[in-house]
Amino acid sequence: MTIDNLKTPKVALGTWAWGDSGETGNRYFGSHLTPAGLEEVVDKAHAAGFTLWDTALVYGMGRSETVLGEVLKRYARSDYQLSTKFNPRIAGTGDDPVADMLEQSLANLGTDYIDLYWIHNPADVARWTPHLIPLLKNGKAKHVGVSNHNLSEIKLADQILGEAGFRVEAIQNHYSLLYRSSEQAGILDYCRNHGVSFFAYMVLEQGALTGKYSSENPLPEGSSRAKNYNSMLPQLKALTDKLASIGQMHGAAAPDVATAWAIAKGTIPIIGVTKPHYIDSLVQANSITLTSNDIAELEALADAANVDTRGFWEQQM
């Protein structure tokens, strides 16, 4: 049985872009992150009380986990929580590919347990979910969740874990003003009704919803996110302007309001933090209470933008 319930923070910290650190970063984000800069991010986050770090083996193929493990070394293991993922798409051929991949993550992160271990995508739920059970029993994974699963896959995974006395404790899906498929598919309601935490990823659409990028100042040239988002930036202007104007009333900025929206919808946003001052934005987001009118206006503008931000790895919900 899961002894202690998953303690969920208001906001979690995302490190996919941290895979862009080092000489040969995969440049998905087109960022140039250095361990020294990321140390500052970690120090600022911890000082503000944000201590749940989300990563995955596939982020920069180990680079995100490795740099995260390095910069967290100055802290006691009990002072932060780690969230990382088994990815069926790169499963090995040994007897237990899930346990094997977890060992790689543990080595990269320099730890002997993961607080929240995920199945990254729903390739063969019946095959992979049972492999989480021994990890929960031996304590290498304290809690488990599923990511990018639709409602029937979530229920199947929960049933499989339930037979062993465990459960799907958390869901992690793409959820932003521009991408509300988990809400439309009833996954948010499922989470609310079953006491399951919903972690929302890409709340800022990889920077496209912050108002910082525009046709004049596009996302970094050559990066994957530039290819995905640059052409839609003009359509997002009315929405990012509205985020900024709501922010002004609270002494806050557009991204803070986008994050506050995700909190208001009952989710735990995982925000990709690449610069120390983005932590201030999370503090702001936590202090903003949006009215139902603000939320309705933002969602109407998001719908009017009429863009599809589904990631290439995501299925329709």
Ligand SMILES: NC(=O)c1ccc[n+]([C@@H]2O[C@H](COP(=O)([O-])OP(=O)(O)OC[C@H]3O[C@@H](n4cnc5c(N)ncnc54)[C@H](OP(=O)(O)O)[C@@H]3O)[C@@H](O)[C@H]2O)c1
């Ligand atoms: N389970 C999955 O399949 C999955 C998929 C995607 C993401 N995730 C997780 O969710 C996390 C979040 O997603 P994401 O990192 O892809 O995208 P995101 O959180 O939507 O956007 C992150 C980007 O937004 C910009 N940003 C963040 N805070 C800002 C602020 N206060 N002001 C201005 N710009 C700001 C930064 O861009 P610049 O660096 O250009 O400044 C940052 O790289 C990931 O890191 C990962 O942990 C999981």
